[in-house]
Amino acid sequence: MRHWHARALQVAARYRRPALATVIAALWLAQAVLLWRLDRHAHGLAADAYAGTWTIAANALPGWVAALCLVALTRRLLFPLLLVGVVQVAVCIASLKKYEILGSPFALQDVYFLTTINRASLELFGSYVDRPGWWLAGAAGVLAVLVAAFRFERPWMRRFGTAQVALLLGSGLAVGLLYAGTQPWTTLYDAKRVRPSSTGPTLAVVRSGLFSSLVYRHLQVRNMRFEVNAAALQRTLDHLGPPPAGRPLAAGDLPDVVVVLSESFIDPRILAGMPATPDLVPAARALLEAGHGGTMAVPAYGGGTVRTEFEILTGMPADAFPSAVFPYVDIERAVFPSVPRLLKRKGYATVAVHGNSGAFWNRIETYASMGFDRFLTSRDFARRGVRREGMWYSDSGMTDIVLEELDASQGPTFVLAVSMQNHGPYTTAPEDVDLDAWEATTLPAGLDEDAALELRNFLYHLHRADAQLARLHQALQARGRPYVLAFFGDHLPALPAPYAQLGFIDGGTPESQYVPWVLVAGKGTTLRAPAGPYHMHAWELPARILDATGPSDSYFRFIQALGPRLVQATEQDERNMLWGGLVAGANARMEYRFAEHADGR
Amino acid sequence: MAARWMGVAALVLLAAGCSQQEQVALDLQPAQVSECDLPVSVQVTWNVLLPGVEAVELHVNNPGRRPMLWTQTAAFGSQHTDAWAADGFTVTLRTLEGRELARRTLTTTACADAAL
Numbered sequence: 001m002r003h004w005h006a007r008a009l010q011v012a013a014r015y016r017r018p019a020l021a022t023v024i025a026a027l028w029l030a031q032a033v034l035l036w037r038l039d040r041h042a043h044g045l046a047a048d049a050y051a052g053t054w055t056i057a058a059n060a061l062p063g064w065v066a067a068l069c070l071v072a073l074t075r076r077l078l079f080p081l082l083l084v085g086v087v088q089v090a091v092c093i094a095s096l097k098k099y100e101i102l103g104s105p106f107a108l109q110d111v112y113f114l115t116t117i118n119r120a121s122l123e124l125f126g127s128y129v130d131r132p133g134w135w136l137a138g139a140a141g142v143l144a145v146l147v148a149a150f151r152f153e154r155p156w157m158r159r160f161g162t163a164q165v166a167l168l169l170g171s172g173l174a175v176g177l178l179y180a181g182t183q184p185w186t187t188l189y190d191a192k193r194v195r196p197s198s199t200g201p202t203l204a205v206v207r208s209g210l211f212s213s214l215v216y217r218h219l220q221v222r223n224m225r226f227e228v229n230a231a232a233l234q235r236t237l238d239h240l241g242p243p244p245a246g247r248p249l250a251a252g253d254l255p256d257v258v259v260v261l262s263e264s265f266i267d268p269r270i271l272a273g274m275p276a277t278p279d280l281v282p283a284a285r286a287l288l289e290a291g292h293g294g295t296m297a298v299p300a301y302g303g304g305t306v307r308t309e310f311e312i313l314t315g316m317p318a319d320a321f322p323s324a325v326f327p328y329v330d331i332e333r334a335v336f337p338s339v340p341r342l343l344k345r346k347g348y349a350t351v352a353v354h355g356n357s358g359a360f361w362n363r364i365e366t367y368a369s370m371g372f373d374r375f376l377t378s379r380d381f382a383r384r385g386v387r388r389e390g391m392w393y394s395d396s397g398m399t400d401i402v403l404e405e406l407d408a409s410q411g412p413t414f415v416l417a418v419s420m421q422n423h424g425p426y427t428t429a430p431e432d433v434d435l436d437a438w439e440a441t442t443l444p445a446g447l448d449e450d451a452a453l454e455l456r457n458f459l460y461h462l463h464r465a466d467a468q469l470a471r472l473h474q475a476l477q478a479r480g481r482p483y484v485l486a487f488f489g490d491h492l493p494a495l496p497a498p499y500a501q502l503g504f505i506d507g508g509t510p511e512s513q514y515v516p517w518v519l520v521a522g523k524g525t526t527l528r529a530p531a532g533p534y535h536m537h538a539w540e541l542p543a544r545i546l547d548a549t550g551p552s553d554s555y556f557r558f559i560q561a562l563g564p565r566l567v568q569a570t571e572q573d574e575r576n577m578l579w580g581g582l583v584a585g586a587n588a589r590m591e592y593r594f595a596e597h598a599d600g601r
Numbered sequence: 602m603a604a605r606w607m608g609v610a611a612l613v614l615l616a617a618g619c620s621q622q623e624q625v626a627l628d629l630q631p632a633q634v635s636e637c638d639l640p641v642s643v644q645v646t647w648n649v650l651l652p653g654v655e656a657v658e659l660h661v662n663n664p665g666r667r668p669m670l671w672t673q674t675a676a677f678g679s680q681h682t683d684a685w686a687a688d689g690f691t692v693t694l695r696t697l698e699g700r701e702l703a704r705r706t707l708t709t710t711a712c713a714d715a716a717l
Contacts, residue, residue, distance in 0.1 A: 044662060045691055049706035103665035195711055202664045206689040207708075496667050 021156070024077045028067070031081060032060035035088055039209050042096035043105060043202075050207050058188065059209030063088055065174045072167035075155035082149050086142055088211070095210055097128060101424075101494050102302040105205045107325055108217040128425050178215070181222025189216045201325065220323040221330050226591045229584040233597050236581020240565065243557035243598075244547075254412035255482035255525045257343065257549055258402060258472065261309055262395075262465045263422045264458070265489030267295075267516050272503045273444025280441075280463040283470035284487070287518045294534035295514035296541065302494030302510070306361045309418065309490065311539040313338045313370060315559045320586035328366040337555070337589050339542045341371030343414045346551040349373055351405050354418040355381045355393030372416075376401060390433055390461060392420035395468040403475050422461035424494055426454040433460060444502060451497035458493050473520060482524025484548045486541060489515035517541055521548035536563055554598040555589050624650040627694045627703035637712035642684040645692050647703075648677040654696055664689035673697070 036056045040047045063084045070080030095106035129135055157163040178185050194216040197203035204213035267281060268274045279285060287293060299307040299318040307318045310327040314337060324330035335341070340350040350372045358364040358377035367375050378393065384404075386397030402417050427450070430438045438460045443452055469487050476483045492510050499510050506513075514535065521527040527548045540563035546552040547560060562582055569575045588594040630644040649657055654676050660668040661682065668691070672680060682690075690707040 043664070044668065045664075045689060046704040046706040049689070049691075050708055099665070100667075103667075192711070200665075203688060206664050206706075500667060500669070 017156075021077065024081070027078070028064065028081055031063070031085055032056050035060055035063065035085075035092075035211075036209065038089065038092045039205075039211075042092040042210070043099055043205055045206060050209075054193065055208055055212070058193070059211045061188070062178070062211050062215055065171060065178070068167060068171040069175060072164060072171050074150070075157050075159070075164060076150065076153045077156055078153050079146065079149045082146055086146065092210065095205075101128065101496075103202075103496070104200065104302075105202055105210060105213075107201055108214050108221070178218070179222075181219045185215065186219055186223070189219060191216075217323075217325070224321075224323040224330070226321075226587040228588045228591060228593065228597075229580065230588075230597065232577075232580040233584035233588060236562065236578055236585070237558070237598060239577065239581070240558070240561045243554065243561050253482065253524065253550070254346065254348070255484050255522065255549055256406055256409075256412055256476070256479075257348075257414045257484045257545060258406070258476065258486070259312065259339075259414075259416045259545065260402075260469070260472065260485075260487045261305070261312065261416070261418045261490050262469070262487060263305070263419045263490060264424075264493035265422070265462065265465055265487075265515065266492055266513070268459060268462060270504055270506070270513050271444070271498070272505055273446065274502075275505070277442040277444060280459055281466040281516075283466045283473070284516055284518055287469075287473075287520065288516060288533060291533070292520050293516060293518040294536065296488065296517045296536050296538050298489075298491050298515055298538045300491040302491060305418070305490045306363075308488075308538050311537070312486075312488070312541050313340065313416070314589075315339070315539050315542040315556055316586040316589060317537065317539045317582060320583040321590075326361065328362045331590070333369055333590065335592075336366065336369040336371075337592070337594075338370040339546065340367075340414055340416070342546070342551060342553055342556075343412075343549070344371040344373070347411060349409050349411060349413045351376065351413065352416045352418070353398060353401050353405070354378075355386065355398055355420040376405075388432055389421055389464065390431065390457070391425075391428070392423050395419050395421045395461075395465050396471075399468045399472050399475075402472065406479065406481075419465060422458065422465055422493070426457040426493065426495060428457070429453075430457065430460070437463075447498060447501050451495075451501050454495050455498040458495060458498075469518070476522055480523075483520075483522040484525055484545060485520040485522060486518065486545050488517035488538075488541065491515065519544055519548065525549065536567055539563075553595070555585065555594045558585055558594070558598060625694065625702045627692065627705050629692060629705045629707055631707075632705070633708045633710060635712055636688060636709040639709065640685050640687050641707075643682045643686045643690065643692075643707060644679060645682065645705075646679040647694055649694070649702060650676075651702070654702075656697055657702065658695045658697060658699075660693040660695060662691055663687045664691075668693060 033056060036051060036059055037047050039059060040049055040051075066087075067080040067084040070083060071077060074080060091106055094110070098110070099105050126132060157167075177183070189212060193208065194204050194212055195207040196213070196216060201213060201217070204216060208216070265281075265284075267284070269279075284293075299311060304326065306326055306328045310316070310318055318324070318327060321327060321331065340348075340352075344350050352363070352367050352372045352375045354363065354375070354377055356378050358367075358375055364375060381393045381397060381401070384397075384401060386393050386400070388394060389396070398417055398419055398421075402415050405415055406413055438456065441456050441459050441463070443455055443459075447455060472487075473485060476485055492513055492515070496510075504510070504513060517536075517538075519527065519541070525548050527544070540559060543552070543556040543560040543563065546556050552560075559582075562578055562585075566575065566578045566582070569578060585594060585597075588597055626646070626648040628646045630646065631641070634641050645659065647657065647659065656674065657676055658673045659671045659680075661671040662668040663685070664687065671682075671692075674680075686707050688707065688709045692705050693701060694703045695701050
C-alpha cells in the first residue's frame with residue numbers, strides 16, 4: 001500500500017507541472033470566450049451576436065500577443081493572462097460607460113488619454129465615476145491579486161534559455177508588425193472581416209468586437225494617406241467658377257479676431273417644451289435675429305469637441321479624413337494649414353485660451369503646428385485666480401483672460417477661446433453655483449427627477465455662457481479697435497434622458513440637431529456674405545471669419561464659394577460632385593498642394 | 602493543489618460561457634438579414650416558463666441608443682416591430698422587476714456591393 005502511495009506521489013510530481021500548464025492554457029482559451037461575453041455585455045448585445053470562431057479569436061488575439069510578450073519577459077503563464085485580463089476588463093468598463101453616456105464605444109483615440117494622464121484628465125474622467133471609493137478599493141484588490149500571482153507562480157522556463165529567447169523574438173516581432181501596421185495584421189483585420197461602417201465606430205464593434213475594431217482602426221491610422229482626386233477637384237473648381245477676390249487690408253486696419261468655442265452651446269428651444277420657458281440665451285438670440293449668424297451642422301455629438309474645433313480652425317471637414325476620428329490625435333503635421341497660421345503670416349499675434357489641461361486632445365502639439373504663439377491653459381487660469389463655477393473654470397474668467405490678452409497686445413490679435421464651464425457631467429448635485437439662479441431655472445413639465453437635474457445643470461451653465469457672449473461683445477465694442485467676433489456651440493450636450501423624455505421640436509434625433517453660430521463683423525470690418533439667418537457646415541465658418549477680417553487664401557476662398565452651393569444644391573449629382581471636390585480639396589490642402597491645383601487652372 | 606483549484610476555476614469559467622436558460626425562449630424572425638435590406642421589421646416571439654413570472658417587459662434598442670420599453674405584456678406572445686430594426690437591433694426580455702431573462706440581437710450579412 002505504502003509502495004503504491006509513494007508511486008502515485010512520484011507520478012503526480014512528474015506530471016504536476018505539465019498538468020498545471022495545460023490548465024493555464026485552457027484558461028487562456030476560456031479568457032477569449034469570457035472577453036467576448038464581456039464585450040457583448042458592455043455594448044448591450046446578446047452574447048451570441050456575431051459569435052464565431054474567427055470573431056472570438058480575433059478579438060482575443062491582441063490580448064494574447066500582449067500576454068505572450070509578458071510571458072517572454074516574466075517567464076510566467078498565469079500572471080500575464082491576469083494582467084492582460086485586467087486591462088481588457090478596464091477597457092470594456094470604459095467602453096460601457098462611454099456607450100451609456102455618448103452612445104459611442106471606446107475608441108483607439110481614447111487610449112491617447114492614458115499616455116497623457118494627469119490631474120486634469122483624472123478629474124474629468126473621475127467625475128463620471130460613481131462611488132470612486134469602491135472603485136479604488138477594487139483596484140487595490142486587483143493589484144494585490146496580481147502581485148500575489150507574480151510572487152507565487154514559479155518561472156516556467158530557464159532565464160535566457162531557448163524558449164524565452166524564441167518567445168521574446170516572436171512576440172516582439174508580432175508587436176512590432178502591429179505597431180507598424182503591416183502584414184499579417186492587415187490581412188487578419190481587413191475590412192471584409194471587421195466590416196466597419198462609414199457612419200461611425202459602433203458597427204465595427206457590433207460585428208467584430210471592440211478589440212478587433214481597435215486593431216482595425218490602428219491599422220487604418222498607420223496606413224493613412226492623403227489622396228488627392230485631382231479630377232474631382234478640377235471638376236469642382238471649374239463648376240464653381242472664379243472664386244471671390246481677396247481684399248487685403250493695410251496692417252493698421254487689421255481687426256482683432258476673437259473666436260469662442262462655447263462648450264455644448266445650443267438653442268435650448270430646439271427641445272419640446274422649452275419655447276414656453278424664459279429665454280436662456282437672449283444675447284445669442286438677439287444677434288441671430290439681427291442677422292449675425294444662423295445654425296450649423298457639426299461633426300460631433302455629446303463630445304468630440306476637437307472635431308468641430310478642427311473644422312473651425314482649418315476649414316476642412318473632419319469627414320474628409322475618415323481614418324482620423326480625432327484629427328488632432330490621428331493627423332500628424334509639422335505645419336497644420338489653419339486660420340491662426342494664415343493670420344500669423346499677416347502679422348497677427350495668435351493666442352489660444354482653454355481652462356483645462358493643454359495635453360488634452362493633443363492640443364499643445366497641434367496648436368504649435370497650427371501657428372499659435374501662446375496657449376494659456378488651466379495652469380494660467382489658476383495663476384490668474386480664475387474661480388470655478390460648477391466643476392470647471394468659469395466662462396467669466398475665460399472672458400477676463402481674453403480681454404486681458406487683447407489689451408496687452410501691441411498689434412492685431414487672434415484669440416481662440418475654448419470654454420469648459422458647461423462641460424459634463426450634468427448628473428452631479430450643484431456645487432459652486434449661484435443656488436438661487438440654479439433653482440430658478442424653469443424646466444418644461446414631463447421630466448423625471450434625474451432628467452430634471454441633468455437639464456437644470458446644463459441650462460444654468462448655458463445661460464452663463466450666453467451672458468459672457470453679451471459681455472465680450474460689449475467689451476469689444478467699447479475698445480474702439482476693429483474686431484471680428486465668432487461664437488458657436490461645438491455639439492449638443494450628452495443629455496440622453498431629457499432628450500428621450502422631452503423630444504425635439506422637429507421630431508429628429510439628437511445627432512440631427514444643429515448648433516447656433518454668431519459672427520459679428522464689428523467696427524471697421526465688413527461681411528460680404530449674405531446677412532440673415534444662414535444654415536451651414538462648421539467648416540464654412542473660418543472662410544466667413546476671414547472674409548470679414550480681410551486676409552484669406554485660395555483654399556478659404558474655395559470654401560467660401562463651395563459652402564453655400566453645397567447647402568443649396570438640390571440635385572444629388574451636384575451634391576456628390578461638390579462633396580467629392582471638397583474632400584479632394586481638403587486632402588490637397590493637407591498635402592500643401594491646394595494652391596497648385598487652384599492656381600494651375 | 603494549485604492545479605486542482607485552477608481546474609475548478611476553468612470549469613466554472615467555461616460553464617459560465619455555456620449556461621442556458623431553457624425555460625426562457627426569445628426569438629427574432631428573421632434573426633439575420635442582408636445589410637442591403639436594412640432597416641427591417643422583425644417578429645419577436647417570447648415564452649417564459651418560470652414560476653411566479655406572469656408578465657414580462659420587452660426593451661428594444663438599436664446600437665448606440667438607450668434601450669426603451671417596447672411592450673409590457675404576458676409571459677408568452679409574439680409581436681412585430683415596425684421597419685426600424687438596424688444591424689445590432691437588440692431585444693431584451695425582463696421580468697417586471699427588471700431582472701434580465703434573455704437577450705437577442707439582429708445580425709447582418711455583408712451587402713456584396715455596399716460601399717464600406
